[in-house]
Amino acid sequence: MQELYADVIIDISHEAIDRAFQYVIPEKLVSQIRTGCQVNIPFGRGNTMRTGYVIGISDRTEYDRTKIKTIDSVCTEGIAAPGRLVALAGWIKENYGSTMINALQTVMPVKKTVRSVVVRYVALAVDETDEIEYKYMKRNARAKLRLLRTLKGENIIPMSKVTGELGVSSATVKAMQEEGVITVTEDSCYRKVTSDAVRKEAFMAPDIELNDIQMSIINEFQDDVDKDVHRTYLLHGVTGSGKTEVYVQCIRRVIEQGKQAIVLIPEIALTYQTIKYFTRYFGERVTVVNSRLSSGERYDQFERAKKGDVDVVIGPRSALFTPFERLGLIIIDEEHESSYKSDNPPKYHARETAIERARLEGASVILGSATPSVESYKKAMSGEFRLWTMDERVSDRKMADTSIVDLREELRRGNRSIISDELAEDITDRLSRHEQIMLFINKRGFNSFVSCRNCGEVVKCPHCDVSMTKHMASNGGKLVCHYCGYTVEEPSKCPSCGSRLIGGYGVGTEKVEQEINRMFPVARTLRMDKDTTSKKNSHEQILESFGRGDADILIGTQMIVKGHDFANVTLVGILLADLTLFDGDYRAGERTFDLLTQAAGRAGRGDVPGKVVIQTYKPDNYAIVAAANQDYRSFYETESAYRSFMRYPPEWNMLVIMAVGEDEEQLANTMDRMYSHIRGNHMNVRHLAVIGPAEPALAKVKDLYRKVLYIKHRDYQVLVDVKNCVEEWLRDDETREINSGINVFFDFNPMNMY
The missing domain is CATH 3.40.1440.60 (PriA, 3(prime) DNA-binding domain)
Structure with missing residues (x-):
């Protein structure tokens, strides 16, 4: 052998x-x-x-x-x-x-051990203090006297209070130690990752009043837990139907069994609201993990999880790898979101990876969404996932009324503003009633691009094959590349022809904010996008401010439409519904439907009915019509037929092989040889489609050229075999020498086309 x-x-x-x-x-x-x-x-x-x-x-x-x-x-x-x-x-x-x-x-997200935080405490070391107090008074030792009298009342206090509030120096503390009056002890503690406002919510939640549908779902889950049955559930609930309450009750059932739970959220922006809600039910036994934490904070939270000091961990994709010893449940909220797919190798999807981890751990998975991914819904329809449906809002609240505005008609009437006449009237009405408004546009910045009206030249990043975006407030009026961060002053004349007929086109969040301030000068506005949320806790601060009513209008990108619950928001304006519709991506229709449905779901979540205004140049598009009607089933049937006809996931599986290198000619030769190698080794595999090599939409990023191969087949394992074949070819000594400097990446069923 x-x-x-x-x-x-x-x-x-x-x-x-x-x-x-x-x-x-x-x-x-x-x-x-x-x-x-x-x-x-x-x-x-x-x-x-x-x-x-x-x-x-x-x-x-x-x-x-x-x-x-x-x-x-x-x-x-x-x-x-x-x-x-x-x-x-x-x-x-x-x-x-x-x-x-x-x-x-x-x-293993934590790469190294981080020193723990040490807290020092001061305590009395003697029982009788009268004689010592008299001695300090006689010597006029005010600092010692102050500390002694405080300790008589509190017995033990943190050193931070001694040197801060009491104003006692370290030298004085040391002298009292040497006199045997006090002792100084040290204790390690975990770093705080939630704000005081969140921690005050602990155990303040009233009992949840569940409706019949919620109770039916929870009872079924309880029955499976009691029988030690573990499966994947798809919870399809319309916005405002009470999915989070179901999550809480299912987690309670798991904790009662002595197990732990992970709750994944798609955006860091959702952390504040989610942690605040769960803390009300699980107190200090819930924590958060995300990339905004310092290495020390992340290390502490994983240590707490490993030692069993917490029961629930909340966070985006990386929280999936929390080292729980007794994992019982993984919840993926808004499971359709593309952010659950890693952008960097290995390009894993958190949904499939969570299901595999649950299999290894003997745990269950709940996938929740108002707009389930086509992949998950297909598996639910086939019986691979257990489907739970919640098609009504809690407390008999109505879904928001929806109006579709044809922007072509607005232009014909002479309205060139990004705000339609109908939306402007609705904003005026809500402002007069002191109700709040959310305006969504999925593009940050001031202008989408800058181009010359004389020769048509678009100002592009010299390091990436992409146009630069004009920003105003964030960097003093410059052009920024959203891929590599390259920044340059806006040119006063065309770099190509020298014409001064150069300016910005398109619209982003900054320009919308400027327009709103012009049209409604009395309105108080907040903007939430990548530019305004770059600092730690900035998401929390903006959302907290809007929740308090400090602003009338919240303007933002997709981070404002996912899962937020503001009872006073009665109007949502979707300014350009077409922005994601023509991305040159087979998921463009699904992405548009998801965003519009989620955005519409932010309106009317309180006692006052809501309204949604969808502004579009394509009012008859199936994704926009289905989103306006909150009709997921209609969208799913149309989208599935399209995917099947075009052989796209989930009807077929797709593998993208992307190669990146500095030498464009060498890159082309490598991809040609790779294509021949795949064809030569898989020529007998029926229905295997190999497309390319081709240039992706972004042929150059950060001075590196890129080429792709697209491979399609119904059977996922066939694509894994192709990947293994390519990996083995790349490891060959001769191939490795020829391809020196070329990096190859694999992406199965990509969330974004290349």
């Missing part, structure tokens, strides 16, 4: 993730060892027995066989969380394409 070798990471030390050690797999253990399993191995000069995790198995070694040690045994007790995450990394590597190290770095 051919000898096999295992790549082993010792004890999952975060600092050592990039370093694996190779061990011989003894014949007696071959059937037991697999990726992710925990093993006992001799390590170091003294062959000290250590535990480690297998991250790869091969029949080749680059080392002297006589110097390779042998695995001692397989750990018999249950695999700890790190081991299950290693197994998950192996699944990600296989199904999405990446190195094992990249996959490990994805599932």
Whole structure:
């Protein structure tokens, strides 16, 4: 039998993730060892027995066989969380394409140990203080006297209060220590990641009054939990139907079983509202994880989860890898969102990865959305997912009335403003009634692009094949590339022909804000986009301010339309519904329907009925009509027929192979050879479509050229085989030398076209 070798990471030390050690797999253990399993191995000069995790198995070694040690045994007790995450990394590597190290770095978000925060406390060390107090009074030792009297009342106080509020110096504290009057102790604590306003909400929630549909869903989930049945549920509920209340009750059932839950949200902007809501029911047993936290804050939250100090973790995609030991439930809110797909290799999707993690952990998954992804709804229709439907708002609240405004008619009447006459009248009406308004446009900045009216030249980024966007408030009136961040002054004349007939076209959030301030000077406005939310806690501050009523109108990009609940918002204006409709992307219709439906759902969530105004140049488009009618089923049927006819996911599966390099000619040669290699090795696979090589919509980004191959087939495993074939070809010594400097990435069923 051919000898096999295992790549082993010792004890999952975060600092050592990039370093694996190779061990011989003894014949007696071959059937037991697999990726992710925990093993006992001799390590170091003294062959000290250590535990480690297998991250790869091969029949080749680059080392002297006589110097390779042998695995001692397989750990018999249950695999700890790190081991299950290693197994998950192996699944990600296989199904999405990446190195094992990249996959490990994805599932182990904390790369190194961070020193804990140490808090010092001062306490009395004596029982009788009268004599000491008299001595301090006699010596006029005011600081010592002040500290002593405070400690007589409180017994123990933080050092921060001693040196701050009491104004006692460190030298004085040290002197009192030496006198034996006080003791100073240290204690480590976790860094705070939620605001005081959120923590005040703890345990303040009233009992949730559930309707019959909610109770039916929760009872079914409870029944499955009691029977130890784990599956994936799709909760399709219209906006305002009470999905979050269902989440809370399902989490309660899981916690009662001694298990833990992860709640994924699509946007950091939703963190404040979500954590505030869940804290009311789970108090200090809920925490948050996201990229805005410092490395120390992230480390603390993962440590709390690992030790069982929290029951619920909330956050975007990366929170999926929280190292819970007893994970019982993963909830993915707004599961249709493209942000759940990673932009960087490995380009995993949190939805499928969550389902795999749940399988490894013996947990359940709830996918929730008012506009489920076509992929998830198809699986629900086939019975692969259990479908729950909530088609009415809670408390018998009506869905908002919707009006579609044809912007072509506005132009014919001479209205060139971004605000239609109908929307302007509605804004005036809501302002007079002291009700709030949300205006959504999915484009930040002032102008979409700057071009010359004489020669038609568009000002592009010199490093990327993309037009630059004009910004005003954020950087003093400059052009910015949204891909690499390159910034330049707006030219006064055309760089190509020298004409002064150059200016900005299109519209973004900044220009909308300027127009609103011109038309409604008494209105108080807030803007929420990537430019205004770059600082820590800026999302929270803007939303808190709007929730308090400090502004009448909130203007923003898609981050304002996802999941927010403001009872006083009675009007939502969708200014350019077509912005996502013609993206040159097979998901453009779905993305448009999702955004419009979600935006419409922000209106009328309180006691006052709401209205939605959708402004568009394509009032008859199926996605816009279905969104206006809140008719998901109609949209799904039309969209599914289109996907089937065009052989797009989920009817077919798609693999995009993108190569990136500095040398355009070398890149073209590499992709031509790759195409020939795929064709040569898969020519007998029926219905395999290989399209390209082609230039993507963005042929150059950050001075790197890009080319893509599109591969389609019904069977996902066929595409995995193609990926494996390409990876093996890339590892070949001759290929590696020819392709030096070229990086290759894989993307299965992409959320955005290239």
